[in-house]
Amino acid sequence: MNAITVLVKNLADQHGRERQNLLPILQGVVEQEKYLSEFSMIEIARELDLPAAEVFGTATFYSFLEHKKMGKYIIRICKTISCSMKGSNQVLLTIQDMLKITVGETTPDGYFSLLQTNCLGFCHQAPAMLINNDVYTDLTPEKVREILSVYMNKKKEGVTDVQ
Amino acid sequence: MSNNYQLKRVDFIFKNENDWEEVLSKNLSHTPQELINELISSELKGRGGAGFPTGLKWKLSAEAVDETKYVICNADEGEPGTFKDREILSKVPFKVLTAMAICGYVIGAKIGTIYLRGEYFFLQPELNKAISEFKYYCDEIKFDFTINIFMGSGAYICGEETALFESMEGKRGEPRNKPPYPSSYGYMGKPTVINNVETLAHAYTIFNFGAKRFYDLGVQYSRGSKLYSVSGDTPKPGIYELELGMSLSDFVDEFGDGDTKAVQVGGASGFLVPRKRFNETTIGFQGKLTGISLPTGGSMMLFNSSRSMFNVLDNYLVFFNEESCGQCTPCRVGCQQLLRGIKAVKSGEKNAQYLDKLLRLAETMQYTAKCGLGQSVANSFSSIVENFREEMIY
Numbered sequence: 001m002n003a004i005t006v007l008v009k010n011l012a013d014q015h016g017r018e019r020q021n022l023l024p025i026l027q028g029v030v031e032q033e034k035y036l037s038e039f040s041m042i043e044i045a046r047e048l049d050l051p052a053a054e055v056f057g058t059a060t061f062y063s064f065l066e067h068k069k070m071g072k073y074i075i076r077i078c079k080t081i082s083c084s085m086k087g088s089n090q091v092l093l094t095i096q097d098m099l100k101i102t103v104g105e106t107t108p109d110g111y112f113s114l115l116q117t118n119c120l121g122f123c124h125q126a127p128a129m130l131i132n133n134d135v136y137t138d139l140t141p142e143k144v145r146e147i148l149s150v151y152m153n154k155k156k157e158g159v160t161d162v163q
Numbered sequence: 164m165s166n167n168y169q170l171k172r173v174d175f176i177f178k179n180e181n182d183w184e185e186v187l188s189k190n191l192s193h194t195p196q197e198l199i200n201e202l203i204s205s206e207l208k209g210r211g212g213a214g215f216p217t218g219l220k221w222k223l224s225a226e227a228v229d230e231t232k233y234v235i236c237n238a239d240e241g242e243p244g245t246f247k248d249r250e251i252l253s254k255v256p257f258k259v260l261t262a263m264a265i266c267g268y269v270i271g272a273k274i275g276t277i278y279l280r281g282e283y284f285f286l287q288p289e290l291n292k293a294i295s296e297f298k299y300y301c302d303e304i305k306f307d308f309t310i311n312i313f314m315g316s317g318a319y320i321c322g323e324e325t326a327l328f329e330s331m332e333g334k335r336g337e338p339r340n341k342p343p344y345p346s347s348y349g350y351m352g353k354p355t356v357i358n359n360v361e362t363l364a365h366a367y368t369i370f371n372f373g374a375k376r377f378y379d380l381g382v383q384y385s386r387g388s389k390l391y392s393v394s395g396d397t398p399k400p401g402i403y404e405l406e407l408g409m410s411l412s413d414f415v416d417e418f419g420d421g422d423t424k425a426v427q428v429g430g431a432s433g434f435l436v437p438r439k440r441f442n443e444t445t446i447g448f449q450g451k452l453t454g455i456s457l458p459t460g461g462s463m464m465l466f467n468s469s470r471s472m473f474n475v476l477d478n479y480l481v482f483f484n485e486e487s488c489g490q491c492t493p494c495r496v497g498c499q500q501l502l503r504g505i506k507a508v509k510s511g512e513k514n515a516q517y518l519d520k521l522l523r524l525a526e527t528m529q530y531t532a533k534c535g536l537g538q539s540v541a542n543s544f545s546s547i548v549e550n551f552r553e554e555m556i557y
Contacts, residue, residue, distance in 0.1 A: 018333075019332060019333040019334070020331060020332045020333045020351070021333065022333030022334075023313075023314075023316065023330065023331075023333055024313075024314070026316070027281075027314055027316060057335060058333065058334055058335055061318065061335040061336060061337075061488075062281075062315075062316035062317055062318050062336070063316070063317035063318060063485075064281045064316040064317035065316050065317075079478075079481075080243045080431075080478065080482060081243055081244070081395075081427075081431070081464065081475060081478045081479065081482075082243065082244060082394045082395055082464060084474075084478055085395060085396070085466075085470065117282075117317065118241070118243070118319060118482055118485060118486060119241060119242070119243040119244070119245075119319075119482075120282050121240055121241075121245065121246040121249055121280075121282060121283070122246060123243070123244050123245075123246055123392065123394035123395075123400070123462075123464070124246060124392065124393065124394045124400035124401050124402070125400075126394065130282065133284040133285050134285065135285060
């Protein structure tokens with residue numbers, strides 16, 4: 001059986017197969033796969049006996065339920081007013097420069113995706129960003145370089161592991 | 164003037180919560196009616212921003228006849244400039260859990276859910292630990308109440324109570340028509356009490372120390388204290404618990420950087436107050452006899468003279484464009500047109516009088532949009548355009 005099919009079945013076993021269990025299941029797939037492919041949404045629809053259009057409609061409403069292939073680490077940088085006032089744009093430019101991608105893109109190696117997001121609730125420690133579920137605050141161009149370097153080194157180590 | 168006035172700091176919310184077991188068992192020995200009366204006499208109003216009387220909310224749900232009822236804690240804190248609920252949940256989670264359980268006892272609910280915004284996913288492990296410990300104690304005293312967490316997925320609109328129910332039911336987070344209200348028709352169509360995190364933390368204070376301690380703080384119609392999330396151009400950003408009813412000029416004296424040009428009270432959906440109005444503006448709920456009283460979910464953003472109010476408004480409108488659920492036309496199209504409109508005026512494509520058309524559009528949205536999001540866009544739009552018109556044009 002396909003890995004996604006197994007994942008969806010396990011999530012449905014864990015959360016239930018009612019409509020009110022849809023969000024936790026969608027979140028479960030995103031947690032592992034980083035995004036919802038058309039195939040995974042159809043599998044969820046089949047498992048929960050829902051029209052696929054309903055699953056697609058629900059999933060695409062939520063900004064954290066991506067439906068485009070995403071990298072292993074999703075960077076979400078806050079663009080709302082407090083962060084914008086404290087220089088989130090310079091931080092964004094630094095990230096773009098380091099990763100050689102713009103907002104909405106994923107690095108060719110599939111490691112990083114860069115997104116902007118609305119208020120993260122760290123206005124007093126602005127600017128802020130999320131990398132997957134981890135929060136980084138009081139960012140400066142220098143600080144964000146250090147943070148990303150750590151992630152990039154993880155990648156290098158990961159490559160050595162495979163070899 | 165406010166030269167020798169000091170802001171009244173309060174320390175209730177973050178005070179230790181070690182006595183939660185005692186607070187829970189002590190209150191379970193009262194009748195639900197006694198507890199409702201206590202809450203009503205405290206005059207606690209919802210701290211999410213809307214300010215509905217909490218005691219009345221509990222009373223209405225308690226009176227609803229149904230075997231299944233729900234208690235929901237709204238932790239979908241998404242208003243720009245607000246970050247107090249995260250602090251409460253990470254520092255004093257047991258206060259929130261205890262108040263939820265007391266609410267369950269009062270209205271006859273056995274299940275409580277914390278709707279936690281996706282951005283706060285990292286709070287989950289600690290919060291789950293607290294929930295297990297809480298459940299263990301409930302079992303020990305043979306009180307049947309279970310709390311769970313439901314994660315949001317990055318939608319501001321889900322903080323609107325009926326959109327939150329839709330989201331929990333596995334649907335798009337689109338607000339429902341009201342009435343029916345949650346007290347009779349909430350999650351899964353069942354009577355539901357939905358309270359903001361901070362409201363529950365205040366309820367804990369009231370159930371611990373009695374209504375009077377709470378009622379003695381604040382001013383008429385705005386009793387008690389409130390957590391303020393302070394950000395923007397301030398030397399001391401952070402979270403502060405202050406009495407309700409303070410004047411904005413006292414607030415700016417304390418938190419401003421000496422060059423404060425305007426304060427946004429209540430986040431993107433709130434009001435912008437220019438310097439000339441600081442003196443006559445107080446922070447509390449509507450109903451004060453003199454001056455302007457502005458409600459807030461706690462977001463206080465300060466802007467100094469280096470800030471362009473055009474950029475501020477542009478930022479808010481981009482926010483609303485992205486977060487509008489899109490189901491009703493006034494909000495969906497209105498947000499788009501307001502954003503395009505101010506850009507057109509700024510670029511000279513439209514003349515300055517076009518701003519008056521936009522103000523009328525914002526007013527129309529206030530009357531015709533289906534939910535609080537679309538209705539409140541006019542708050543920030545009109546207060547910024549009316550007070551900083553020249554910055555919109557030049």
